[in-house]
Amino acid sequence: MGRWKSGRVVSTREETPSGRSIVLDVPGWGGNIAGQHVDVRLTAEDGYTATRSYSIASADGSDRIELAVDRLPDGEVSPFLVDVLAVGDELEVRGPLGGWFVWKPEQTEPVQLIAGGSGIVPIVAMIRAHAAAGSRARFELLYSVRTPSDVFFASELEGLTTTYGRTTVYTREVPTGWPVLPGRVTREVLAEHTIPASERPSVFVCGPTGFVEAIADWLVELGHDPARVKTERFGGT
Amino acid sequence: MTHVDGNVLAGTLSEIFEQDMTTAAGECAGCGHTAELAVALVYLSGAGTVVRCSTCGDVLFTIIDVDGHPRINLSGVALLRMP
Ligand SMILES: Cc1cc2nc3c(=O)[nH]c(=O)nc-3n(C[C@H](O)[C@H](O)[C@H](O)COP(=O)(O)OP(=O)(O)OC[C@H]3O[C@@H](n4cnc5c(N)ncnc54)[C@H](O)[C@@H]3O)c2cc1C
Ligand SMILES: [Zn+2]
Numbered sequence: 520m521g522r523w524k525s526g527r528v529v530s531t532r533e534e535t536p537s538g539r540s541i542v543l544d545v546p547g548w549g550g551n552i553a554g555q556h557v558d559v560r561l562t563a564e565d566g567y568t569a570t571r572s573y574s575i576a577s578a579d580g581s582d583r584i585e586l587a588v589d590r591l592p593d594g595e596v597s598p599f600l601v602d603v604l605a606v607g608d609e610l611e612v613r614g615p616l617g618g619w620f621v622w623k624p625e626q627t628e629p630v631q632l633i634a635g636g637s638g639i640v641p642i643v644a645m646i647r648a649h650a651a652a653g654s655r656a657r658f659e660l661l662y663s664v665r666t667p668s669d670v671f672f673a674s675e676l677e678g679l680t681t682t683y684g685r686t687t688v689y690t691r692e693v694p695t696g697w698p699v700l701p702g703r704v705t706r707e708v709l710a711e712h713t714i715p716a717s718e719r720p721s722v723f724v725c726g727p728t729g730f731v732e733a734i735a736d737w738l739v740e741l742g743h744d745p746a747r748v749k750t751e752r753f754g755g756t
Numbered sequence: 757m758t759h760v761d762g763n764v765l766a767g768t769l770s771e772i773f774e775q776d777m778t779t780a781a782g783e784c785a786g787c788g789h790t791a792e793l794a795v796a797l798v799y800l801s802g803a804g805t806v807v808r809c810s811t812c813g814d815v816l817f818t819i820i821d822v823d824g825h826p827r828i829n830l831s832g833v834a835l836l837r838m839p
Binding site: 613620753 | 758759760761763764766767768770776778779792794795800839
């Protein structure tokens with residue numbers, strides 16, 4: 520857990536105009552629970568190090584982990600991971616980390632997933648784990664993205680819609696023929712498109728800090744027990 | 757500066773405690789509220805990490821790096837219950 524391990528890049532795939540997924544082979548990893556994250560450490564030639572956390576999109580019990588990273592133009596670490604890192608490169612990783620923002624197949628209560636942008640990454644792990652386990656627990660996703668091309672894991676999320684329900688909210692640009700104008704998730708959208716508090720769902724909210732804060736506050740106003748609302752703030756505004 | 761969830765501390769704290777501490781319950785010395793570390797507010801910066809109580813905003817603890825070794829000041833935590 521606390522020890523740094525070496526991961527080798529096995530493959531990468533462009534997911535969105537600003538982000539890509541990265542599969543790492545980490546000998547001795549031994550699997551992880553859906554929702555956990557990994558710390559990634561980069562070391563420059565002069566010994567300077569930078570460490571950042573990344574959620575894990577995979578949850579299959581193997582030594583292979585999949586990450587997905589969105590590039591922040593002025594960022595220190597993400598432009599390297601998205602634009603520079605290549606197949607065969609080695610990366611220091613620590614994990615699997617975190618025992619709180621996780622979903623386990625033995626959970627049977629309804630689950631409301633809410634993701635903003637790259638906040639979909641740990642949520643994808645939960646959707647994959649739920650499908651792989653053949654879980655009958657009700658799963659609903661509310662996914663907020665800027666434009667149709669900003670959807671991470673688009674074809675896989677589409678293919679799994681027999682196992683979970685999904686509402687997508689486009690904030691800047693909608694697909695052709697989409698019935699509503701682009702706009703942010705509001706309290707009303709939340710109330711209309713998520714499992715009501717009366718059904719006592721577990722709620723997982725992940726994305727930029729501002730998005731998570733707004734959603735979490737509204738969920739509590741809508742009657743959800745704060746103890747059932749778990750958040751993973753990615754930072755930013 | 758923006759903040760993230762206490763969950764982000766899992767890696768750093770596992771260096772010190774050798775187990776996942778994000779589900780440990782910490783009692784705030786300021787307001788007496790007890791919560792899992794995962795829900796604390798964490799402010800990350802190059803200078804170090806500041807962890808605040810999600811109820812009253814008081815500093816629970818700080819972590820700084822001294823020559824590659826984490827140094828942690830726990831003075832805002834009245835009680836820490838291991839998971
Ligand atoms: C538990 C956890 C899991 C995470 N999982 C993922 C993930 O799966 N995929 C992913 O792409 N990112 C994820 N992040 C965010 C990631 O850790 C980095 O913060 C992000 O990649 C930016 O790092 P950087 O070095 O490029 O930018 P920095 O050099 O750290 O920051 C550059 C500028 O961007 C701002 N900024 C920092 N973080 C963000 C942000 N998230 N959004 C907007 N602005 C920001 C800073 O305030 C600064 O002004 C996660 C964060 C946490 C805490
Ligand atoms: Zn307090």
